[in-house]
Amino acid sequence: MPQTLRAAVSSELIIKKSRFIGCVQPMTDRASAQAVVDALWRQHPSAAHICWALLAGGQSAAVDDGEPSGTAGRPMLDVLRHQDLEGVLATVVRYFGGVKLGAGGLVRAYTDAVAQALLQAEKATIERMQILQCTAPYPLEGLIRRMVDAAGAELLQVDHGSLVTFKLQMPQSAAQAFVSTLNESGQGRIGWIKPDELAG
Structure with missing residues (x-):
């Protein structure tokens, strides 16, 4: 590395x-x-x-x-x-x-x-960083914010529409485990946006 x-x-x-x-x-x-x-x-x-x-x-x-x-x-x-x-x-x-x-x-x-x-x-x-984006219903916003903090990730942007959209950055090495933990805690209500789906 x-x-x-x-x-x-x-x-x-x-x-x-x-x-x-x-x-x-x-x-x-x-x-x-x-x-x-x-x-x-x-x-x-x-x-x-x-x-x-x-x-x-x-x-x-x-x-x-x-x-x-x-x-x-x-x-x-x-x-x-x-x-x-x-x-x-x-x-x-x-x-x-x-x-x-x-x-x-x-x-x-x-x-x-x-x-x-x-x-x-x-x-x-040098840690390679990864950007993650996900959407979640409003009741999960607090949970996601706490988990982002606990993981030492950086919250780059939060948008409030019909769902809450989070954009965050964290070391690549920790990203996979974070996604898995969040999916489990969100009980299938968290949607992930892949980089190639981010049109514009």
Whole structure:
């Protein structure tokens, strides 16, 4: 199951006089990642490179920022992939120390900077959420509200028509058991609306 990070964590390495400042943090999209990188440039105006990798579904990116192609962004992204992370940005600020590291040395340095930060990071499992919708007669409204609360689900919407329609969200892993329990308590008077029946 994919995980994300609870908070930003940094690390620092000195390799042949070059300074590598790595950071990993939760991030969901490329625009936010770019804003973080822009802020890093303001904090480190004399840095030689700020390379970064974002693992966030279709928003993923790997940026070498002037380092030889494939020696920074891609290896950083690979570290995130190997840890089964999702929604994470890795950045490495490099101050050049005057000694060239070569392609292999660069890959190791950028990989290590990210891996070191990840060692200290607190991870959180990403729960896939499911939306459920059901209808029930008015006398069952109180019961359903109590059961939604007890299950730790989030009530998104309640509509009062000829029946009461509930729209709620909960972790996918708990949805099936919740539906079964509610059906039992409602004694067959609760109707479920499948996602493909939600026209419009």
